Every structure is written in structure tokens, then in C-alpha cells.
Amino acid sequence: MRGRRDMRVGFIGLGSQGAPMARRIAEAGYETTLWARRSATLEPFADTAAKTAGSPAELAAASDVVCLCVVDDADVEQLTTGTDGVLAGMRRGGVLVVHSTVHPETCRRLEERARVQRVSVLDAPVSGGGRAAQQGTLLVMVGGDPQVFAFCRPLFATYGDPVVHLGPTGAGQIAKLLNNVLFTAQLGLAADALELGGRLGLDTAGLGRILPRGSAASFALERVVDAGGTLRRIAGHAGGLLAKDIRLFTSIVESAGTEDERRPGPVRQAARSALDAMGR
Numbered sequence: 001m002r003g004r005r006d007m008r009v010g011f012i013g014l015g016s017q018g019a020p021m022a023r024r025i026a027e028a029g030y031e032t033t034l035w036a037r038r039s040a041t042l043e044p045f046a047d048t049a050a051k052t053a054g055s056p057a058e059l060a061a062a063s064d065v066v067c068l069c070v071v072d073d074a075d076v077e078q079l080t081t082g083t084d085g086v087l088a089g090m091r092r093g094g095v096l097v098v099h100s101t102v103h104p105e106t107c108r109r110l111e112e113r114a115r116v117q118r119v120s121v122l123d124a125p126v127s128g129g130g131r132a133a134q135q136g137t138l139l140v141m142v143g144g145d146p147q148v149f150a151f152c153r154p155l156f157a158t159y160g161d162p163v164v165h166l167g168p169t170g171a172g173q174i175a176k177l178l179n180n181v182l183f184t185a186q187l188g189l190a191a192d193a194l195e196l197g198g199r200l201g202l203d204t205a206g207l208g209r210i211l212p213r214g215s216a217a218s219f220a221l222e223r224v225v226d227a228g229g230t231l232r233r234i235a236g237h238a239g240g241l242l243a244k245d246i247r248l249f250t251s252i253v254e255s256a257g258t259e260d261e262r263r264p265g266p267v268r269q270a271a272r273s274a275l276d277a278m279g280r
Contacts, residue, residue, distance in 0.1 A: 009155060010059040012070030012079060012086070013100070017126065019262035020133035021099070021159045023067060026050045028158040035059040038231075039081070052182060056080075060089030071101040071125075072244065080110060092118040095148055101241075102179065103123045103248050104170030107143070111169050120148045123169055125176035126160065137161050143171030177249040181271045184242045186220035187231060188274025192228045193221075204229050206236045243280040248273055251274045 004267050008031045010024040025046065028033040032050040035058075038040050041051050053059035056079050060066050067078060076098060080086045084095060096114055098107055104123065111121040122144035132138045142149050142161035151167045156163045168173050193211070198204045209224040211217070227233040250268070264272070 005032075008062060008064045008252060010053070010063030010066040010086075010214060011069070012056060012059065012149040013075075014045075015069065015071075016068035016130040017128075017133050017138075018099070019044065020130055021067075021126075021138070023048065023051070024133070024136060024159045025067075025155065025171050030155065030158075031061050033062045055084040055089075056086045057084045059228070060086045060094070061091070062225050063090075063094070065095045065097060065155060066090065067097045067099055071100065073100075073102040076100055076102055076106055078108065081113075087114060087117060088120065090114070090119045095120045095122060095152060097121075097152065098123045099126050101180070101245060101248075102173060104143075104173040104252065106171050107173060110210055111144075118252060120145060121169060122152060124152075124156065125172050125180055133159055139209070140164065141166055141172040141175040143167055143173065143175075144169045157159035174252065177245050177252065180242060180245040182267055183220055184219050184246060186271035187224060187234060188277060189272050190218065190221040190224040191229070191231050191277065193276070194224065196227075210250070229260050231274065231278050235280065237277070238276040239280045243275050244276075246275060 009025050010033045011018065011025060012035050014034065014036050022032065026048040034042055034045060034050050035053045035056055053062060068079060068229055070076060070079060075231060082088065090096065096110070098110070098118060098121065107121060107123040114121050122142055124140055124142045126138045126140050128138040136159050138160040139165040140156045142163065142165045146165060153163055167171055171194060194204055194207060197207045208229060212222050212225060215228050224231065
């Protein structure tokens with residue numbers, strides 16, 4: 001494997017979070033190659049040294065590490081398989097990094113296919129959004145071989161802090177889904193608390209000013225207060241993704257048999273109630 005600054009990096013998935021991640025990689029001095037379905041997505045990188053590829057396979061052939069930051073399992077499958085897919089172009093010793101939030105089994109299946117070509121896979125979902133990516137403070141949750149993680153860690157550190165290895169392939173995905181389940185539950189609890197305060201005669205705007213400064217403070221509470229004290233606005237821009245993640249986590253719990261499905265634990269109950277309140 002090449003040294004840190006000689007590492008060639010390919011990046012696919014230039015959305016609100018992926019684009020600043022890719023920019024930080026390029027600006028850190030890594031030889032960077034990008035691919036996108038729409039040429040307009042690549043235009044903001046004209047002021048960087050990043051190159052572009054004509055297909056995922058072409059990008060992979062020019063890269064030692066390929067990072068995927070796409071929406072869901074179907075996107076990961078589509079971009080990695082087939083004659084134009086990433087695996088068709090990756091060379092022996094390469095590393096495929098899944099930054100998307102997907103089912104851990106998707107990453108494990110991908111690892112099995114990649115192993116035939118002597119390609120390694122890390123699942124490394126991220127949390128924090130576009131602003132954290134710009135600032136280099138994304139939370140990066142990683143599963144996979146510890147030696148491969150150590151090789152990629154300097155790359156992850158260009159956009160992530162902290163960067164944490166959690167176990168074998170799939171561990172990063174489980175951690176990210178658990179994070180999102182807890183966040184969804186906290187959204188529902190925060191909205192319910194603000195509504196309850198209003199029913200008890202409190203000024204809800206004032207309540208929204210004090211609760212985030214007290215022991216009840218949380219990121220979710222701040223989001224609900226910023227959204228006007230209800231889940232309506234949050235449902236519009238994040239409800240679909242949160243619902244997807246709750247479904248994924250539920251399937252993991254059911255497969256593992258770690259919870260009585262007739263009486264799911266309080267975190268999942270609260271998360272499910274929040275999604276019901278969002279109409280999801």
C-alpha cells in the first residue's frame with residue numbers, strides 16, 4: 001500500500017455532506033478523482049486539483065481508496081457492481097469505503113465480493129452534516145479490518161474528528177443506526193415536552209429558550225426549538241431518511257433476537273412514536 005500523501009482517492013456522492021468531504025480531501029493534497037451522474041455536480045470543484053472520471057470503474061482504476069457517500073443500499077449496490085461499477089476497476093490492495101448509512105449486511109456482502117479481487121472494505125458512516133464536513137469535525141464510525149482502518153485513518157482525519165474504530169465490518173453501520181434511533185427518540189420527546197408545557201399554560205417560546213440551557217439540553221431539543229417547537233418542518237426534510245434508518249435498525253434487532261418484539265425497548269418505542277407524529 002502507498003504512503004499517506006501518495007494515496008490516490010476516488011470519491012462518489014457529492015451531495016451536501018459528500019461535497020465538502022471531497023473538497024477537504026483534495027485540499028489536503030491527496031490526488032483526488034471524482035465521478036457524478038450530472039456534470040453540474042462537478043463544477044464547484046473546478047478550482048481544485050481534483051480530476052474527473054467517465055465512470056465508477058474508471059474512477060476506481062485511478063484510485064487506491066474509493067469512498068462512497070450515496071443515499072442508500074440500492075445506490076451502493078448499483079455503483080459497485082456491473083462492468084462500469086467500482087469493483088470492475090479496483091486493483092488488488094485497494095480499499096472501498098462506504099460512508100453511506102446502509103444495512104450492515106450490504107457491507108458484508110460487498111466485502112465478500114471484494115475479497116475475491118483482494119480488495120478490502122470498510123464501512124464508515126458519518127454524522128454531523130455539511131457544516132461539520134466543512135469544518136473537518138464529522139463523526140466517523142468505522143467497521144472493518146484494524147490494519148486497513150489504520151491505513152485509511154489519516155484520510156478520514158481530513159474531514160472527521162473523532163474517527164473511531166468500532167469492530168468488524170458492519171459495526172460502523174450499527175453504531176450510526178443506533179445514533180439515529182436515539183436522535184429520533186429525542187426529537188419526539190423534545191416536541192412532546194414543549195407541547196406539554198404549552199398545555200400547562202407556559203409560554204412555549206420562553207420554554208424553548210430555557211430548556212436548551214438546562215440539564216435537559218440536547219442537539220435534538222435545539223433542532224425542535226429551531227423548527228418552531230413541532231416536528232412538522234423536521235418531517236419535511238429529514239423524516240424519510242430517519243424512517244429508513246429506523247426500519248434498518250428494526251430489522252437488525254429482529255434478526256439478532258436481542259429484544260422482545262412484543263415489547264420493544266423504550267428507545268425504539270420513543271423513536272417509533274416520533275415517526276408516527278411525523279406521519280412516517
